Amino acid sequence: MxxxxxxxxxxxxxxxxxxxxxxxxxxxxxxxxxxxxxxxxxxxxxxTPKYIIDAYTEALRSGRTTYSRSQGVIELVDAVVERYRKRYSLALSEEDVIVTSGVAEALTFINSALIDPGDRALILRPYYTQYPVAIQMFGGRFLAGDYDEEDDWNIELDGLAKLLKKGNAGRKGIKYLLITNPNNPTGTVLPRKALEEVVGLANEHRILLISDEIYDEIVFGGARFTSVCELAGGMPYLVLNGASKAFDATGFRIGYVLAPEGDRTSNEIKRKIADYCRVRLSANTPAQYAIASAMANGAExxxxxxxxxxxxxxxxxxxxxxxxxxxxxxxxxxxxxxxxxxxxxxxxxxxxxxxxxxxxxxxxxxxxxxxxxxxxxxxxxxxxxxxxxxxxxxxxxxxxxxxxxxxx
Ligand SMILES: Cc1ncc(COP(=O)(O)O)c(C=O)c1O
Missing domain, CATH: 3.90.1150.10 (Aspartate Aminotransferase, domain 1)
Incomplete structure (x- = not known):
């Protein structure tokens, strides 16, 4: 031994x-x-709101207790498509939405699918604790740019631009750039202008942009949230989101990955993440039906x-x-x-x-x-x-x- x-x-x-x-x-x-x-x-x-608990109970009563479609039950996929059409005027097809057991599982799948030992990915400090873990557990390394505390935790763009330039110069470029908006742990809602610049940088350096937007509905009075999907059309990018925060349903373990574009990189990622989903069989079936129903119930x-x-x-x-x-x-x-x-x-x-x-x-x-x-x-x-x-x-x-x- x-x-x-x-x-x-x-x-x-x-x-x-x-x-x-x-x-x-x-x-x-x-x-x-x-x-x-x-x-x-x-x-x-x-x-968790009563109408969501009722929907979960109803899913159980009506026998939604089997494994389900690995990439997510169609009812939930369609509810996500509709959510993004209404909130962000984004046109998604069903293949662009992949349901996972929380964003946590999405992060594991994405890193496993993209990171070989020695590969690098770019995140920003302070970061959500799972990001470096998910990179390093597949043998990758993370580079860290910064959110600038002196600038209300906005993205430090000059530093980011330098890292991208340096990082992409080598034989193996940086696999992706991951941002969090609104942010954990700082609570910052990034200004649209900063996001436009980040999208511009990702485009210029031809790097996959991933935006973790799990807090997109938890925004206070004065602030306005912009999703990367409103700005990044035409380049490969992923949006991560789920039911944990906005639907107050952490224990349901429902998240999703959006890959809205149809370029080669986006298609490759979609197909491979779907393989990961098939290997782990399915996400929690009654919970998916419950969240599908909650998403469709706009008023509640x-x-x-x-x-x-x-x-x-x-x-x-x-x-x-x-x-x-x-x-x-x-x-x-x-x-x-x-x-x-x-x-x-x-x-x-x-x-x-x-x-x-x-x-x-x-x-x-x-x-x-x-x-x-x-x-x-x-x-x-x-x-x-x-x-x-x-x-x-x-x-x-x-x-x-x-x-x-x-x-x-
Ligand atoms: C930024 C961020 N991403 C992802 C997660 C995990 O979310 P999920 O419950 O969907 O796995 C959290 C949880 O706190 C988070 O803060």
């Missing part, structure tokens, strides 16, 4: 978001009441998503005000998703790094957050703004008191 039976690449498979879960569980077992601000799961605090969806977004916005506004009283942290106000990503002013605190900060905060104040280094942004921490306002406000007051106590 070798010293370790595990593959080399498996060492990258790790979740920074869940790394304090065992410690938090231990605290709970000892009777402590931990506030969980670490999980981007709306259904934890806002139950509009009402419930509006309520959810308004509630989140109120929580975020109040949290930002209270955080403003803390001189040891500084946060850019998010305008979408449900995250707040403050910078920790380490020079003012007696902590070695963000990991120590987050661990001590959990231990002393029973508030569970996630260290920024897990998102490629050391000296930050991420809070999920989904808890009710009073709980969130109380947590921020505890964070403020904690910082006071530990300040130099």
């Amino acid at each position: 070798p010293a370790s039976i595990l593959s080399d690449a498996s060492r990258y498979v790790f979740s920074a978001i869940r790394e304090e879960d065992d410690f938090a569980e231990d605290l709970r077992r000892h009777g402590k009441k931990v506030v969980k601000l670490s999980s981007g799961d709306p259904a934890l605090y806002y139950p 969806h509009e009402r419930t998503v509006r309520e959810l977004v308004n509630a989140i916005e109120r929580v975020v506004d109040s949290a930002m005000k209270l955080l403003g009283e803390n001189e040891c942290v500084r946060a850019v106000k998010p305008n979408g998703a449900f995250y707040i990503f403050p910078k920790i002013r380490m020079d003012r605190l007696r902590f070695k790094d963000d990991r120590e900060f987050v661990h001590a905060l959990l231990k002393e104040e029973l508030v569970q957050t996630t260290r920024g280094s897990g998102f490629g942004a050391p000296d930050h921490f991420r809070m999920v703004a989904l808890a009710p306002k009073d709980i969130m406000d109380d947590s921020i007051r505890r964070i403020n008191g904690f910082c006071d106590r530990h300040s130099r």
Whole structure:
């Protein structure tokens, strides 16, 4: 037997978001009441709307319990086609939509399909934690551009242009550029202008653009969301989305990949991802029918998503005000998703790094957050703004008191 039976690449498979879960569980077992601000799961605090639960129950009752069409049941595929026609005036055909078990599975399929050992893919920091894992678990490497905190976490375009130029010069170019809009962990809704430039860069360097738009409906009052599909026509690109956030149905595990173009690269990807779907048989069948029905029920969806977004916005506004009283942290106000990503002013605190900060905060104040280094942004921490306002406000007051106590 070798010293370790595990593959080399498996060492990258790790979740920074869940790394304090065992410690938090231990605290709970000892009777402590931990506030969980670490999980981007709306259904934890806002139950999945009743009309979606009813649709799921109905799917079960009517015997939708078999494996289903591997790339997604046609009802859901058609609902997605219709969603994009209505929201973004995009004309998709059924083959352009592939249903996966969440965007998480889509990321695994895409990277497995595109990445050979040694290949590179380009992501931007701070990134969603799964992106580097999904690249590295297939032996790939990731290059990281940046979202610029000093520019409200907008894309740092000059740096991105340089990386693309340098990266494409070698024998093996960069496989794809992946952006997240609205963003996790920063909550930024990217301005249309920045997206136009990114699309221009991807076009110029002939690189596949992937846009993870899973928060596309969670956008606050003042901001306007633009989908890459409104700008990228004529070049190969993918959009990732799903039911987890906008339909408040994380546990249903429904996501999808859109490959709207008909060029050779897009067609190759579509066909190969469909193969991956066939190999894993099918996504959750009753859940697909439930989400198909929810997507078709525009009135109920509009009402419930509006309520959810308004509630989140109120929580975020109040949290930002209270955080403003803390001189040891500084946060850019998010305008979408449900995250707040403050910078920790380490020079003012007696902590070695963000990991120590987050661990001590959990231990002393029973508030569970996630260290920024897990998102490629050391000296930050991420809070999920989904808890009710009073709980969130109380947590921020505890964070403020904690910082006071530990300040130099
Ligand atoms: C940016 C981003 N992409 C993908 C996911 C995973 O989504 P799913 O539940 O569809 O797997 C998340 C979950 O938090 C996310 O924040």
